[in-house]
Amino acid sequence: MNLGLLALRRYIPYLRPYIGLVIIFGLSQLGSLVAAASIPKVIQFIIDGPITQHQLGQLVPMAGLLVLIGLLEFVFIYVRRNYSGIASLRMETDLRNDFYAHLQSLQVSFHDNWQSGQLLSRAISDIATVRRFVSFGLIWFLQTFVTFAVVLVLMLGLDWQLAIVVVLCMLPIAYFSNKFHDKYKVIARRLQDQQGDLTTIIEEMATGVRIIKAFGRMSLMQKRFEDQARLLRATSLEGIDARALLWTRLNFLPNLSLVAVLLLGGYHVVHGSLTIGGLVAFMNYVFMLTWPMDAIGWVLSMSEECQTASERLNEVLDSHPEIADRAGARSLEQSRGRIEFRDVGFKYPKSDEWILRGLNLVIEPGETVGIVGRTGSGKTTLAYLLPRLYDVAEGQVLLDGVDVRDLYLRSLRSHIGVAFEDPILFSASVHENLVMGRPVVSDEELKRAIEVAQAGFVWDLPWGLETRVGEQGYTLSGGQRQRLALARAVLGNPPVLILDDPLSSVDVHTEAVIEESLARVLEGVTGLLVVHRPSTLALADRVALIDGGTVVAIGTHTELMKSNELYRALLSQEYETSEKQTA
Incomplete structure (x- = not known):
């Protein structure tokens, strides 16, 4: 139990904004306990007074007092449960908001190495587990x-010898609880990790359903799911067995103490050292311990689950953003669009292989440079470095002569429009996908971006720009998704455009029309164009050839075709490939 409380140290401060609610449910909890503890004393008074002395006229007032105490206990319990639930749910909302914000602040490389299902299970199940312990487990522990x-003090007041007997009967609780802790903490961790793995399988099925059906692998995915579900069931049953064993043992202890109280208490009544009313009151106090004893097993299991959930949350929350605003960072109010890669070296986290090394490239304001290279040569990686999706391991990336790491991330990215090869759309309306939360976007800007991207099909959708496109935009064709992603990139006239093969999913005619529109957009804009199709090179003023992690040649398309054999070979292969795809 102590470990559960220690694990909560990080999350209890989330209750501070709701301290008023906490005080209310704390006082109501104390009030309900006082009411419950007073009932046996009233019963003792009734038995030893009106009943023993045959004063029947006092029975009705005493019965009325019991009803009043019961009503007060009911009110206190209602207030306690209501306000504890409100406080804990608000805490859960704040914690989940902070967790999501932290996930967004973490660098792309963090997400590269985590299963999405594990993050989902932490954001939903683990936070809910912490909330349940705070609203129920922690309260029941207190x-x-x-x-x-309180009951022990009242028992000592009635008969100290009986009280000692009860305490001795309860001592095994510590032993049983310690054994349960050692076993259940392993089960709880394994259970929550397996829930994350199962969530991952479901998420992968949902996002990859087209591939699964196209290859006829439904039975394979079903087997994967059933195998993982079987593991989860086995672990759950193991947890049930551990809890059942603990609860059985704990339930036995009050019954054992009850037998001892009846025997020793009866002896004291016979010898006159304890009244019948006192014995009944004492037994009622023993009954008052029955539910807390039963709840101990439940609270202990919740404590272990909370500790595991806290550890899993901490694994994410303790990951510090590696790409963040530096101390002394500044805003860039306006950008001319001059880009420089100065002696850049880069390798992906947890890898010893250099993707880029000693790379130098300057793109002047208003110039469009195409990047050409073999598959895996680092073309797309280079595009990631300017908006700081990744940071360089060596050298500098500069925008208008300023190291991009010395600029606020929000300011840096506000000057850059990006369209990657794999267009990502969100489960939202077309309009929301285009503006992506920009504060003010005029209708003219929106129409212009749609026209440039040849995305006029949006006007024919059932609700136009307000049509929801479904998760990842799968209600649209690949070409439509790519055109919307391109429209999103050019919206707002950013001074820098990064285009990573943004036309790979459109047909030849649409590609020609989009390239013509893009040529007009790129006038006066600095463009970094990752080229996978030879036809796209028409948009580039110059072309940089990357090989071996560095720029080995730079010039116009015509110059490189004349002077560089590797460039000719790459363009020849890509041309042949694109011709086959067109055919």
Whole structure:
């Protein structure tokens, strides 16, 4: 239990904004306990007074007092549960918002190395587990602790010898709880990790359903799912067995103490050292411990699950963003668009292989440079470095003579429009996908971007720009998704455009029309164009050839075709490939 409380140290501060609610449910919890503890004393008074002395006239007032105490207990319990639920749910919302914000702040390389299902299970299940422990488990732990303390004091007041017997009967709790902790913490961790793995399988099926069906691999994916679900079931059953064993043992202890109280208490009543009313009151106090004893097993299991959930959340929250605003970073109010890669070296995290090394390239304001190279030569990686999706390992990337690491990320990225080869759309309307939260976008800008990208098909959708495109935009064709991604990139006239083969999914006629429109857009704009199709080179003023992680040649398309054998070979292969795709 202590470990569960220690694990919560990071998350309890989320209750501070709701301290008023916490005080209310704390006082109501104390009130319900006082009401419950007073009932046996009233019963003792009734038995030893009106019943023993045959004063029947006092029974009705005493019965009314019991009803009043019961009503007060009901009100206190209602207030406690209501306000504890409100406070914990608000805490859960704040924690989940912070967790999501932290996920967004982490660099792309972090997400490259994590299964999306594991992140989903942490964002949903683990945070909910922490909330459940705070709203129920932690409260019941406090309730149980205070109940034991209050009841023990009242028992000592009635008969100290009986109280000691009860305490001795409860001592095995510590032993059973320690054994349960050692076993259940392993089960809880394995269970939550397996839930994350199962979530990953479901998520992969949902996003890859077209591939699964196209290759007829439904049975394979079904087997993967069933195997993982079987593991999860086995671990869940192991947890149920551990909890059942603990609860059985804990439920036995109050019954054992009840037998001891009846025997020793009966002896004391016979010898006159304890009244019948006192014995009944004492037994009621033993019954008051029955539910807390039963709840201990439940609270302990919730504590272990909370500790595991906290550890899993901490694995993400303790990951510090490697790409963030530096101390002393500044804004760039306006950009001319001059780009320089100065002696750039880059290798992906957890890899010793240099993708780029000693690369130098300057793109003057208003110039468009095409990047050509073999597959895997680092063309797309180069495009990632300017908006700081990754940071260089060596050298500098400069925008208008300023190292991009010395600029606020928001400011840097506000000057750059990006369209990657794989167009990503969100489960939102076409309009929301285009503007991506930009504060003000005029209708004229929107129409211009749609026209440039030849995305006029949006006007024919059922609800026009307000039509929802479904998850990842799969309700649209590949070419339509790519044209919307291109429209998003050019929207707002950014001074720098990064285009990574943005026309790979459109037909030849549409490609020609888009290239004509892009040529007009690129006038006065600095463009970095990752080229996979020879026809796209018409947009480039110069071409940089990358090989071996560095720029080995730069010039116009005509100059390189005349002077560089590798360039001719690459363009020849790509031309032949594109011709076959067109055919």
